[in-house]
Amino acid sequence: MQKEKIDNVMNILQKHYINHPQPLVSRDKWEHIPKTPYTVLISCLLSLRTKDEVTEEASIRLLEKYNTPQTMITIPKQSIQQLIYPVGFYKVKAKRIKDISKTIIETYDGKVPDSIQDLLSIKGIGRKTANIVMVYGHNDTNHLPIDTHCHRIPNRLGWISTKTPEETETELKKILPKTYWKIFNHLFVSFGQTICTPISPHCTTCPVKSYCKQKNVKKHR
Incomplete structure (x- = not known):
């Protein structure tokens, strides 16, 4: 019943x-920026406490050029802040993006892990974000x-x-x-x-x- x-x-x-x-992260096809586990992760981080349209615009501004952990760590935190403003808590998110990108490079050879346990072990990634990366980034629908x-x-x-x-x-x-x-x-x-x-x-x-x-x-x- x-x-x-x-x-x-x-x-x-x-x-x-x-x-x-649909919110950007859940779309099958993206325009302007590549859809990868990393870009899904970053867009999801930007979306927290932020309207969908603001998230999408900020994601495009940031990820058009800086769409890998390797490129993201090359730019100053202040530049990330400018690119993602006016998302909610943009200063906190800019630091988090830098820190997470560095961890992915140092611990996971520059690739976003495809294990929920590994994702949750990265400081700044919560359960909802980890599940979104698994489903929409890695196309793993067991989450x-x-x-x-x-x-x-x-x-x-x-x-x-x-x-x-x-x-x-x-x-x-x-x-x-x-x-x-x-x-x-x-x-x-x-x-x-x-x-x-x-x-x-x-x-x-x-x-x-x-x-x-x-x-x-x-x-x-």
């Missing part, structure tokens, strides 16, 4: 967001990136009952058919940004409201 509900929700959302722009939307919405729908994104990842892997793993992140991020918002979600216009238990929804529109 639950699998049928999940299938219905996923199919409805895929149709609803078929023309909705499921979970951000705040991907954690909140399955709980709201009543699919799971979890406290942390890490718990959500574990529980969703048990019930979400693997065919949806690659599209789940960008689909639920789009849904969470536009309709199933953290506060006062747009329940009256929600395309999957008949499948939702509205867990922890105190006020909606």
